[in-house]
Amino acid sequence: MNADSQNELIPKTLGETLRLARRAQGLALNDIAAELHIRPSTLRAIEADATGHLPAVYLKGYIRSYAQHLKIPAADVECLLGEAPCAQPTVRPVFSDALPKDRSERWFKATSYVLASAVVIALVWQFTTEAVRFSQGDPRSTPANAATSEKAGSPAADPDAGGQPAATRSEPAKSHLRASIAAMEPARPAARRTIAEEAWAAVGSITPAAGEQAATPGQGALAISTSADSWIEIVDGNGDRIEMDLMRAGSQRNYQGKEPFRLLLGRASSIDLVFNGESIDLGPHTRGNVARITLGGESGDPANEATADEASNPRSEPPAGGTDSGDGGSMPEAD
Numbered sequence: 001m002n003a004d005s006q007n008e009l010i011p012k013t014l015g016e017t018l019r020l021a022r023r024a025q026g027l028a029l030n031d032i033a034a035e036l037h038i039r040p041s042t043l044r045a046i047e048a049d050a051t052g053h054l055p056a057v058y059l060k061g062y063i064r065s066y067a068q069h070l071k072i073p074a075a076d077v078e079c080l081l082g083e084a085p086c087a088q089p090t091v092r093p094v095f096s097d098a099l100p101k102d103r104s105e106r107w108f109k110a111t112s113y114v115l116a117s118a119v120v121i122a123l124v125w126q127f128t129t130e131a132v133r134f135s136q137g138d139p140r141s142t143p144a145n146a147a148t149s150e151k152a153g154s155p156a157a158d159p160d161a162g163g164q165p166a167a168t169r170s171e172p173a174k175s176h177l178r179a180s181i182a183a184m185e186p187a188r189p190a191a192r193r194t195i196a197e198e199a200w201a202a203v204g205s206i207t208p209a210a211g212e213q214a215a216t217p218g219q220g221a222l223a224i225s226t227s228a229d230s231w232i233e234i235v236d237g238n239g240d241r242i243e244m245d246l247m248r249a250g251s252q253r254n255y256q257g258k259e260p261f262r263l264l265l266g267r268a269s270s271i272d273l274v275f276n277g278e279s280i281d282l283g284p285h286t287r288g289n290v291a292r293i294t295l296g297g298e299s300g301d302p303a304n305e306a307t308a309d310e311a312s313n314p315r316s317e318p319p320a321g322g323t324d325s326g327d328g329g330s331m332p333e334a335d
Contacts, residue, residue: 014063014080015049021070022047036065220259220296223274225252231266237297259296266290 022029029047033040042062045051051059060081067077224232226247234243237258247253249270255261265271265282268291273280275295285293 013049014077015047015051017072017076017080018063018066018070019047021072025070027070032066032069036069038062038065218259220257220261220276222255222261222263222295223252224255225272226250226267226270227272228267228270230268230271231264232271233264235262237261261295263291263293263295265293 022032029043030040033043036043042054043066045054046059046063046066054062063081064074064077067074218237222234224247226249228249230247232243232245232247232253233241234255235241237260240257242255242257243253261275263273265273266289268282268286268289271282271291273282280293280295282291282293285291
């Protein structure tokens with residue numbers, strides 16, 4: 001719609017202005033006539049601009065009353081009556097030229113938002129995929145790595161080992177390690193006597209020559225087993241110190257040598273002692289959980305044995321403050 005079409009909609013006469021104003025307010029002509037005390041025919045004539053038969057003296061009064069009732073500005077009424085200059089109305093186009101521009105801008109913004117969202121989603125997806133692939137390992141490099149690992153990990157034949165794989169040769173070492181660990185576990189107190197007797201039986205069954213040596217006059221055999229870490233010190237009849245060490249809990253040792261044996265045993269309550277196949281009671285020779293005893297030789301009385309031992313080892317005590325070393329390390333303090 002152009003400006004000419006809009007100008008055609010603007011009322012040009014006084015009657016047309018009044019009629020349009022009344023219809024816009026939804027008022028009935030007869031009701032207005034009753035309120036203004038004017039004949040309805042007179043108001044119809046004014047709206048139809050057919051006022052030639054109306055008295056000119058009353059006509060302007062009717063028009064002003066009618067316009068005031070319809071709340072039409074007085075300046076517009078005076079203009080239509082020709083008593084004042086009329087202001088040129090500002091014609092505004094119904095359809096703005098900016099409307100197509102606004103639509104194009106909206107489409108451009110919407111398209112930009114869609115494209116930006118697509119780019120952001122693609123970047124997030126790529127970043128997430130790379131992060132998952134990095135955390136789980138790149139599957140594309142798995143075949144190459146597997147082939148390299150297979151080549152590097154294939155067991156090479158060792159000429160010294162008769163072509164056996166390295167894993168097979170390591171089995172004895174593992175078995176030896178497990179046996180060593182099992183030997184270090186503490187033995188149960190109820191089995192201490194059995195362990196000592198079995199140790200003595202093992203000593204007697206090693207070789208016939210060993211048995212003959214044990215039965216030889218002046219030669220003796222000792223078997224010692226412990227249920228807790230204990231210090232042992234043994235001197236044979238030649239005055240040689242054949243043992244001075246910390247025995248770990250659950251271990252057992254066998255000794256042979258010239259009688260008499262002089263023994264200094266720390267934590268004696270955890271030691272089982274067998275001499276020439278007979279179990280020895282350490283109770284009478286223990287003081288402060290440290291036992292001093294002489295076995296074999298000409299001393300047969302336990303009192304004489306203890307006296308002889310004390311004379312040869314004047315009040316020697318096991319080292320205090322234990323250590324984990326097995327070569328002359330000291331034992332923890334006696335209980």
